[in-house]
Amino acid sequence: MGQPPVVYGQSERPPRGDYSRAHADYTCAQNWEAYTEADHETYHRLYQRQVAQLPGLASEAFIAALPSLGARERIPRFDDVNEGLYRATGWEIVAVPGLIPEVPFFQLLADRKFPVTDWIRKPEEFEYIVEPDVFHDLFGHVPLLFNPVFADYVQRYGEGGLKAARLGACEMLSRLYWYTIEFGLIREGGNLRAYGAGILSSAGELPYSVTSPEPRRLPLDLARTMRTRYKIDTYQQTYFVIDSFQQLFDLTEGDFTPLYEELRGQPEFAADAPANAP
Numbered sequence: 001m002g003q004p005p006v007v008y009g010q011s012e013r014p015p016r017g018d019y020s021r022a023h024a025d026y027t028c029a030q031n032w033e034a035y036t037e038a039d040h041e042t043y044h045r046l047y048q049r050q051v052a053q054l055p056g057l058a059s060e061a062f063i064a065a066l067p068s069l070g071a072r073e074r075i076p077r078f079d080d081v082n083e084g085l086y087r088a089t090g091w092e093i094v095a096v097p098g099l100i101p102e103v104p105f106f107q108l109l110a111d112r113k114f115p116v117t118d119w120i121r122k123p124e125e126f127e128y129i130v131e132p133d134v135f136h137d138l139f140g141h142v143p144l145l146f147n148p149v150f151a152d153y154v155q156r157y158g159e160g161g162l163k164a165a166r167l168g169a170c171e172m173l174s175r176l177y178w179y180t181i182e183f184g185l186i187r188e189g190g191n192l193r194a195y196g197a198g199i200l201s202s203a204g205e206l207p208y209s210v211t212s213p214e215p216r217r218l219p220l221d222l223a224r225t226m227r228t229r230y231k232i233d234t235y236q237q238t239y240f241v242i243d244s245f246q247q248l249f250d251l252t253e254g255d256f257t258p259l260y261e262e263l264r265g266q267p268e269f270a271a272d273a274p275a276n277a278p
């Protein structure tokens with residue numbers, strides 16, 4: 001694994017991670033001993049800031065599962081998280097050096113293994129990083145993997161990804177990932193809440209996504225989601241809202257092959273297209 005992979009959404013800048021540490025499936029050992037006191041301090045500060053604003057903005061399922069990550073003061077050992085996670089849903093987290101190519105990414109999800117980047121941002125990147133780090137991957141993604149229905153959705157997404165790769169439909173399917181697992185909103189007991197990891201790990205986008213009058217919030221619709229472009233360097237201009245994790249799981253039950261065929265002939269929606277755009 002000498003060469004770092006080229007993955008979607010990345011700039012010309014080479015990725016930060018050291019991919020020579022990775023096995024053929026892109027996983028590596030979590031280099032826990034290498035974290036410095038400053039690294040743990042960065043994690044602690046990010047955690048504190050985020051946890052303080054979860055009530056009223058984050059999904060109850062997320063809030064309930066967050067303590068399963070362990071003490072907030074230090075970057076957890078992934079093996080410790082796995083004891084509880086495997087017991088809860090049969091999922092495990094595995095360390096990776098950073099973003100990995102789509103097919104190995106989908107394969108890990110299909111095997112109920114969630115790849116978590118093991119390095120943490122530098123203090124000067126506290127507010128914004130271009131690549132996902134351990135705070136985004138762990139704090140943002142892992143709590144909901146303790147939810148059985150959501151966990152099954154992510155596995156099925158991985159299986160669908162392997163199929164989409166064979167059909168040349170990864171771009172369409174990646175938009176579903178983006179608008180659900182990364183930036184999804186859910187209606188819980190009549191209230192809007194965030195469940196997407198990109199939102200939950202962002203201090204600014206968490207209140208913005210739930211309360212700002214600016215962005216569009218549309219009911220999740222597979223075809224619309226797969227046709228809607230997205231921005232990776234600004235808050236989202238469109239969010240898709242679900243009513244339950246069961247809805248998400250049920251939506252991905254069928255074979256997407258005919259849908260991909262149909263959508264190939266149709267124009268895309270801009271990231272900020274109005275709800276009734278043609």
Ligand code: HBI
Pocket residue numbers: 007008096098099100101102105115116117132173174175177178
């Ligand atoms: N790799 N580590 C990592 N994390 C991701 O979220 C990720 C990835 N590689 C590819 C990828 N996401 C995207 O293709 C998703 O759209 C599926």
Ligand code: FE
Pocket residue numbers: 132136137140141182197198
């Ligand atoms: Fe993510």
